[in-house]
Amino acid sequence: MLQLATLRNNTELVKERLAVKNFKEINLVDDIIALDDERRKLTFGYDETKAKINAASKEIGQFMSMGQKEEAASRKKDVESYKNALNPIQENLEAVEKQLNDLLIRLPNLPSDLVPKGKTPEDNEIVRTGGTKPELYKGAVPHWDLAKKYDLIDFELGNKVTGSGFPFYKGKGAKLQRALIQYFLEFNTQAGYTEYMPPLMVNEASAYGTGQLPDKEGQMYHVTVDNLYLIPTAEVPVTNIYRDVILKEADLPVKLTAYTPCFRREAGSYGKDVRGLNRLHQFDKVEVVQLVHPDKSYETLEEMVAHVEKLIQTLGLHYRILRLCGGDMSFTSALTYDFEVYSAAQEKWLEVSSVSNFEAYQTNRMKIRYKDANGKSQLVHSLNGSSLALPRILAALLENNQDENGIKLPVALQGYFGGEMI
RNA sequence: GGUGAGGUGGAUGAGUGGCUGAAAUCAACGGUUUGCUAAACCGUCGUAGGGCCUUAAAGCUCUACCGAGGGUUCGAAUCCCUCCCUCACCGCCA
Numbered sequence: 360m361l362q363l364a365t366l367r368n369n370t371e372l373v374k375e376r377l378a379v380k381n382f383k384e385i386n387l388v389d390d391i392i393a394l395d396d397e398r399r400k401l402t403f404g405y406d407e408t409k410a411k412i413n414a415a416s417k418e419i420g421q422f423m424s425m426g427q428k429e430e431a432a433s434r435k436k437d438v439e440s441y442k443n444a445l446n447p448i449q450e451n452l453e454a455v456e457k458q459l460n461d462l463l464i465r466l467p468n469l470p471s472d473l474v475p476k477g478k479t480p481e482d483n484e485i486v487r488t489g490g491t492k493p494e495l496y497k498g499a500v501p502h503w504d505l506a507k508k509y510d511l512i513d514f515e516l517g518n519k520v521t522g523s524g525f526p527f528y529k530g531k532g533a534k535l536q537r538a539l540i541q542y543f544l545e546f547n548t549q550a551g552y553t554e555y556m557p558p559l560m561v562n563e564a565s566a567y568g569t570g571q572l573p574d575k576e577g578q579m580y581h582v583t584v585d586n587l588y589l590i591p592t593a594e595v596p597v598t599n600i601y602r603d604v605i606l607k608e609a610d611l612p613v614k615l616t617a618y619t620p621c622f623r624r625e626a627g628s629y630g631k632d633v634r635g636l637n638r639l640h641q642f643d644k645v646e647v648v649q650l651v652h653p654d655k656s657y658e659t660l661e662e663m664v665a666h667v668e669k670l671i672q673t674l675g676l677h678y679r680i681l682r683l684c685g686g687d688m689s690f691t692s693a694l695t696y697d698f699e700v701y702s703a704a705q706e707k708w709l710e711v712s713s714v715s716n717f718e719a720y721q722t723n724r725m726k727i728r729y730k731d732a733n734g735k736s737q738l739v740h741s742l743n744g745s746s747l748a749l750p751r752i753l754a755a756l757l758e759n760n761q762d763e764n765g766i767k768l769p770v771a772l773q774g775y776f777g778g779e780m781i
Numbered sequence: 782g783g784u785g786a787g788g789u790g791g792a793u794g795a796g797u798g799g800c801u802g803a804a805a806u807c808a809a810c811g812g813u814u815u816g817c818u819a820a821a822c823c824g825u826c827g828u829a830g831g832g833c834c835u836u837a838a839a840g841c842u843c844u845a846c847c848g849a850g851g852g853u854u855c856g857a858a859u860c861c862c863u864c865c866c867u868c869a870c871c872g873c874c875a
Contacts, residue, residue, distance in 0.1 A: 416856040420799040
């Protein structure tokens with residue numbers, strides 16, 4: 360969530376930035392500041408009254424030990440009247456604090472200056488395009504046909520055993536998944552990321568920390584008997600490792616990577632967009648997360664974009680990088696770059712990575728801080744990105760590299776896969 | 782899942798109703814000493830939210846926090862209740 364100090368000190372700027380994100384309830388900003396004024400007033404009253412009670416209690420103890428019962432009894436009466444005054448203040452204060460928090464979490468992160476204005480995906484800015492557009496041979500088919508032809512993925516079997524959106528990978532298909540995961544993790548750890556293998560379910564506090572709750576509750580699978588959520592991305596458990604932690608400045612940057620399956624309910628999706636591997640309820644992804652000094656986060660964002668770009672290049676895919684416009688970026692992000700690869704047989708761009716700087720929006724919720732040179736605690740900035748999401752990469756690899764002899768794998772993968780061709 | 786013992790600051794650990802926001806030790810940080818390192822010595826050393834003061838920083842002061850939430854009491858780390866977690870043993874088990 361945004362910091363109160365930001366709202367108070369830069370009120371007009373905050374409103375302008377929120378408008379870029381097409382946020383409708385700009386008046387919330389003023390409401391929040393008014394509530395905070397109220398909170399301060401009540402806090403002042405509460406603290407003063409409580410101080411009187413504490414002082415009187417101390418005196419009572421002294422009177423008692425000296426055997427001055429009457430004085431003690433008289434001070435007890437005072438305490439009683441202080442308490443009568445305190446109760447309504449306390450109730451008000453609790454109500455105001457709750458309300459303040461409820462409003463505060465409804466404000467999205469502020470988009471950075473670099474975010475293009477706009478409302479829909481058409482308004483996203485294409486930063487650059489790379490790789491070469493593949494030329495397909497005449498008999499080229501989409502990946503779902505290739506999956507069947509080479510017996511790589513069984514969608515129907517997934518329907519039978521679980522439901523749609525939960526495919527079985529099989530034979531060389533399964534092996535290729537394993538090779539991709541292994542390759543991506545190697546690529547990340549060699550760039551200095553520490554590998555984790557996190558739990559696949561998280562508690563409420565963690566889901567709240569990264570912003571999945573309370574807004575996107577419907578997007579996660581909820582195990583109600585134990586009140587746990589299946590993770591929609593490794594970002595959730597991995598970023599929460601540092602929840603409520605105060606780091607040393609020398610510990611920064613913290614660089615983390617993890618492979619996990621990801622679970623998404625994606626209610627409301629339909630049609631050709633969900634065909635084959637394009638959109639699944641369970642898919643595999645390797646994620647990278649960084650916690651960095653606030654002065655460095657945009658530099659780090661560029662570094663992460665370059666990292667993901669290099670990885671995609673080694674796979675020989677035709678790709679483009681988009682800078683998301685205000686209307687298309689996520690609630691919690693300040694600046695997001697999406698990576699799309701070209702899926703030649705579908706003739707479609709598929710999103711395979713999303714790299715974002717959240718600045719202090721997530722870390723304010725999670726209280727991830729560092730101690731600066733003056734010994735003061737400051738929020739770190741958090742960033743994350745996919746490096747990479749597997750299904751759509753797989754789709755593009757299969758489609759773009761097919762010919763009459765089979766599917767030729769990029770050199771970078773051959774060692775991990777143990778062969779050149781499918 | 783059952784029984785028992787516990788959860789105190791970065792770590793160990795003292796603290797069973799007021800003098801405890803918390804001893805002591807270790808770690809960490811700053812300094813003195815010193816060819817270097819080590820040792821010794823001195824000092825600092827939780828977080829958050831208010832108020833005063835200040836251009837600001839600093840400083841002063843108040844409030845809250847000893848797993849979480851409630852309760853008893855003039856007063857709770859300390860007593861009571863609920864929940865969570867850890868450890869030990871038993872049961873079950875990849």
